[in-house]
Amino acid sequence: MKAATIMKLLLAILFTLHSFATAQTIFSIAGEDFQINGKPMYAGCEWKGHRIERLLLNSSMV
Secondary structure (H helix, E strand, C coil), rough: HHHHHHHHHHEEEEHHHHHHHCCCEEEEHHHHHHHCCCEECEEEEECCCCCCCCCCCCCCCC
């Protein structure tokens, strides 16, 4: 490989690793509402006529 191609490949790898290292997810609670990155969880969603937006759902599976 040419030196320029190797350099481009290394820069792409470093940029990708830096992106993964700096990415953060912020979980917060505003009153009784749950948010991820400042946005309500399940925005605009309903289940069987019940509003599930801003709720924290879980499941127990056996």
